[in-house]
Amino acid sequence: MKEFHVKKLIPSGDTISVEVPASKSLLNRALILSAFCKGEIELICGSFAEDTRVLLSALDSLGIKIAVKQSSIFVTGCGGKVPNRKAELSVGSAGTAARFLTVMLAFCGGDYTINSSLQMQKRPMDVLYLLEENGVKFEFLEEPYHFPFRMHSDGITASELTADTDKSTQYASGILLAAAAAQNQPLKLKLTGSRTQGSYIRLTLDMLADFGIKTLTNENEITVHPAPPLPKHYEVEPDISGACYFYALSLLFGTKVLVRRVKDSSRQGDMRFLELLKAKGVRLTQQKDGLLADGSGITGHTGFDVDMRDFSDQTLTVAALAAFADTPSRLCGVGHIRLQECDRVQAICENLATLGVPAISDGENIAITPAPIQSGKIRTFEDHRVAMAFTLIGLKAGNIIIENPDCCKKTFENYFEIISELTK
Numbered sequence: 001m002k003e004f005h006v007k008k009l010i011p012s013g014d015t016i017s018v019e020v021p022a023s024k025s026l027l028n029r030a031l032i033l034s035a036f037c038k039g040e041i042e043l044i045c046g047s048f049a050e051d052t053r054v055l056l057s058a059l060d061s062l063g064i065k066i067a068v069k070q071s072s073i074f075v076t077g078c079g080g081k082v083p084n085r086k087a088e089l090s091v092g093s094a095g096t097a098a099r100f101l102t103v104m105l106a107f108c109g110g111d112y113t114i115n116s117s118l119q120m121q122k123r124p125m126d127v128l129y130l131l132e133e134n135g136v137k138f139e140f141l142e143e144p145y146h147f148p149f150r151m152h153s154d155g156i157t158a159s160e161l162t163a164d165t166d167k168s169t170q171y172a173s174g175i176l177l178a179a180a181a182a183q184n185q186p187l188k189l190k191l192t193g194s195r196t197q198g199s200y201i202r203l204t205l206d207m208l209a210d211f212g213i214k215t216l217t218n219e220n221e222i223t224v225h226p227a228p229p230l231p232k233h234y235e236v237e238p239d240i241s242g243a244c245y246f247y248a249l250s251l252l253f254g255t256k257v258l259v260r261r262v263k264d265s266s267r268q269g270d271m272r273f274l275e276l277l278k279a280k281g282v283r284l285t286q287q288k289d290g291l292l293a294d295g296s297g298i299t300g301h302t303g304f305d306v307d308m309r310d311f312s313d314q315t316l317t318v319a320a321l322a323a324f325a326d327t328p329s330r331l332c333g334v335g336h337i338r339l340q341e342c343d344r345v346q347a348i349c350e351n352l353a354t355l356g357v358p359a360i361s362d363g364e365n366i367a368i369t370p371a372p373i374q375s376g377k378i379r380t381f382e383d384h385r386v387a388m389a390f391t392l393i394g395l396k397a398g399n400i401i402i403e404n405p406d407c408c409k410k411t412f413e414n415y416f417e418i419i420s421e422l423t424k
Contacts, residue, residue, distance in 0.1 A: 003377075004405040004416050006394025007423040009249070015256040015292070016249060018418055020242040021047045023268060024411050025200065027236045028055050028096040029177065029207050031075065035064045036104055036181035037211070038079035039230030046071045046238070046261075050409045054092035058101055061089040077230055080182040085110030091147070093117040093341065093382075093410060095170060098147070099127060103174035106131045107182035109155035116147035119341060119382055126164070127171040134158055159187060165201070166193035167336060173204040180213045180227040191220045199269025199310050206267050210234065237261075240268040241313050242412045245388050247274060248317055250282050250295035252324065252396055262291040272311040276304065276318065302327045303370070309333030315366075316389035319348045322368040323357045323393055335364040341410075342381035351378050351390055355400070375399030384410045391419060 022045040031052070034041045056073075059066055063083025065076035082105070091098040091114060098120055105112050121142060128138060128145050131153075139150040156178075163172040172191055179187035191201070205222070208215055211234070214225040243259040250257045264271075264286045274284060274293070280301045283294040303325040308315045315334050322329035337344040345361050352359040356374035360367050373393060378400060380387040384407050394400030408415045 001405055001416075002403070004391075004402040004419075006391050006398070006400045006402060006419070008398035009253065009395040009423050011253050011255040013255075015258050016246065016422065017258045017260065017290075018246050019260040020238050020246070021049050021412060022052075022236045023239040023241070024049060024051050024096065025203060025239075025241075025268065026207065027052055028094070028100065029173070029204060030234055030236055031055055031059065031073070032100045032104060032177050033181060033207070033211055033227070034075035034077055034230060034234075035059050035062075035066075036080055036108065036178075037077045037227045037230050040074070040076050040232075041230040042233045043073040043075065043236060044071060044233060045073060045236040047413075049411045049413050050092070051094035051096065051411055054090070054094045055097040055101070058089040058091060058097060061087050063087075080108055082108050082110055086112070088113040088115070090115040091120065093119045095120075095123075095340075098125070099168065099170040100174045100177055102151070103127060103131070103171070104178045104182065106134075106136045106151065106153045107156045107178035109153045111150070111152050113150045114148060121147050123339060126167055127174065130161065130163065130171070131156070134161070155182070157183065157185075159185060160190070161187065162190040162192060164193045165191055165195040165198060167339065169195050169198040169200045172201055176201075176204050176208065176215075176222065176224050179224045180208055180211075184226055186223050186225045188221055188223045191222070195309065196220045199272070203267055203269065237263070237266055237268065239411065240266055240270040242388075242415070244270055244273045244314055244317055245392060245415075247277060247293045248321055248392055249395070250293035251277050251280055251298060251301055251321060252392060254295045254298040256296060257293045258287060258290045260290040264291055269311045270314055273314040273317065276306065300326050303329035303368070305330045305332075307333045312337050313385060316344060316348060316385050317392070319352065319359070319366065319368060320389045320392040323352060323355070323370060323373065324396060325370050328370065329368045331366045331368070333364065334366060338363075341383040342386065344383065344386065347379070347381050347383060347386045351386070354378070355393065355397075373397035377401040377403060380404045380407050382407045384408045384412065388412065388415055391416075395419070395423070
């Protein structure tokens with residue numbers, strides 16, 4: 001599908017009820033631990049998206065035993081001893097696979113050729129500098145410190161490492177996962193930068209605890225111990241990032257939205273987005289079959305003045321809501337999203353301008369002034385979050401075309417099928 005013409009959503013008054021795929025962040029972390037720790041495990045996850053399929057394919061190339069049956073993934077872990085220590089694999093456009101798998105293989109040792117999509121080749125892999133400092137050798141096949149490359153490692157046995165959280169907290173998470181699965185001794189990880197307490201680092205620590213892995217946190221230092229055998233079962237939550245696009249409708253249309261299987265106790269960082277909705281009058285209630293966002297009676301909302309640093313995946317979603325606000329918005333702390341699937345700051349400013357909404361950025365912050373929405377075509381830059389967030393504007397205003405909607409398959413394969421059902 002080259003284009004998707006977004007129709008106006010006319011709420012019927014009934015509750016909008018949807019289901020979203022498993023959390024990519026949680027499922028891919030669980031897969032990495034399951035594949036490289038010792039034992040057998042069932043990951044109960046429901047549906048999942050392209051990023052996870054990419055990781056599953058890469059793990060298969062390494063000889064990891066995996067079986068997908070109905071709503072579960074069954075994994076036999078290798079205990080830190082990779083079956084195929086000389087392999088060629090691809091991480092596609094999956095950031096979690098790219099960072100977690102590269103770090104894990106560096107810790108385990110072996111000879112690997114790792115390819116990626118053209119989109120991922122544009123994204124620098126700063127963690128490679130750290131791995132190189134610890135004896136890992138790289139032969140870069142294109143641009144230095146980018147994919148694709150060949151990697152030779154005799155294994156990393158360091159007792160102490162340092163990771164900068166400013167560019168990506170996934171580097172720190174990758175080291176924590178690898179240290180638990182591939183080392184026989186504790187490792188102390190020192191965190192630097194502005195996101196040492198980032199939600200995704202906390203998410204990783206929570207998952208390590210779920211898998212019985214002991215950690216000790218002392219300010220910005222984390223000591224992680226070797227992993228015990230895998231638990232028999234682990235249930236993966238729905239993706240809150242994907243759920244937020246639908247929860248946004250509660251504020252945008254003054255309606256009720258239920259996302260099935262979501263719990264208000266979720267530890268995913270994008271739960272912070274729901275706090276923004278609450279501040280605008282949306283009521284959140286835990287139901288037996290999911291979490292309900294009730295925006296009934298809301299007829300408008302003021303702008304946002306918020307630091308997005310710790311739930312930056314929702315910057316685009318907030319920008320879409322800001323276009324319809326009664327007052328200007330300021331989204332702060334988003335400079336690092338320039339280095340994600342695309343320059344998301346540019347994508348926000350350029351696409352809002354196309355729709356007649358003034359948006360300017362100083363590189364770290366974005367200022368948005370609401371204005372009447374014009375019809376237009378959205379450039380997605382092959383970024384799933386651009387496509388999904390700007391669809392919200394189309395649902396409210398109509399006359400919006402999303403270019404290359406298939407990029408959503410990266411994390412949410414049936415997103416536009418659900419949108420089509422809502423607008424019938």
